[in-house]
Amino acid sequence: MSWLQAVVRCGIVAVALIGAAGDRAVAQSYPDRPIRLLVGFGPGGATDITFRKLADLASKQLGQPIIIENKPGAGATLAPSTMAKNDSPNGYTIAAATAGLLRYPYMQKVDWDPISDFTWIAGLGGYTFVLAVNADSPFKTVADLVSFAKANPGHATIATAGAGTTMHLLTEALAGMAGVEITHVGYRSSSEAGTAVLGGHAMATVDAVGTILPYTESSKMRILLSFDPQAVDWLPGVRTAKSLGYDLVYPAPYGLVGPKDMPPEIVSRLYQAFKTAAESDEYRLLLKTLRQTAWNRSPAEYEQWAREFYVSERSLVERAKLLRQP
Structure with a gap:
């Protein structure tokens, strides 16, 4: 190795060491x-x-x-x-x-x-995800909603917090497994989707149970099913999608x-x-x-x-x- 090559190599190593030391210093002061x-x-x-x-x-x-x-x-x-x-x-x-x-x-x-x-x-x-309806809804069970959707293709409306969200995917997958056509209505947030159901602008919603519980506790909504692996005691009477024959555990x-x-x-x-x-x-x-x-x-x-x-x-x-x- 020539003396010039040695000098260049040493310079590269020095720069690398200075850069590494600088990164460590920035990380140590983080966040400022x-x-x-x-x-x-x-x-x-x-x-x-x-x-x-x-x-x-x-x-x-x-x-x-x-x-x-x-x-x-x-x-x-x-x-x-x-x-x-x-x-x-x-x-x-x-x-x-x-x-x-x-x-x-x-x-x-x-x-x-x-x-x-x-x-x-x-x-x-x-999250735990659930399907819920307005407390005044005529749908008492998932079977009721599915029967309506079969008799009225495209007229069953389900609101979620937006297209492409987990809630949207579960909505479409459930509809596909049930063999029905539903209309998905995507909003910008869960609160907007919940408001749509409460106001009668959508028949049901799929969302995280934590979003739905305040509505059920105030008797404004009713949960029809959950997408958990098995039923839980804090949702008495609520069946899982799997127990109803839909292979959706999510x-x-x-x-x-x-x-x-x-x-x-x-x-x-x-x-x-x-x-x-x-x-x-x-x-x-x-x-x-x-x-x-x-x-x-x-x-x-x-x-x-x-x-x-x-x-x-x-x-x-x-x-x-x-x-x-x-």
């Missing part, structure tokens, strides 16, 4: 300003409530406020996909991730990759993602803060109130789950007859 957390649903629904509480609790661990920005649309993928395309992986913009992130590319052509364009930070919890986890290539030190800092938040008594009380489940996954575990779920999710899209054409 507020953090944005993008949520793909409108205000008032279970997802919004959940992440507002997590953000509040995690901010106490991080020493900086976490500001929620609601960005509904594109099956709840507008928030994370916008972040992935536009924001730096410095930890100051992160996003809520729901199952739709790993499903929407099967339904619509997208300009982002559901796995490689994200840093998977933390798995945090899971507890959907949610978590936190960032833009791709986030520094591991920052990912770890966020994971620990949100893990502590999710394990707090205050958050566990909210989980109980919303009837959600704890689901803690480390960054590596969360990414592995995402890769596997992305593969399996295609079958639900196919059953709902929403698979996009090439």
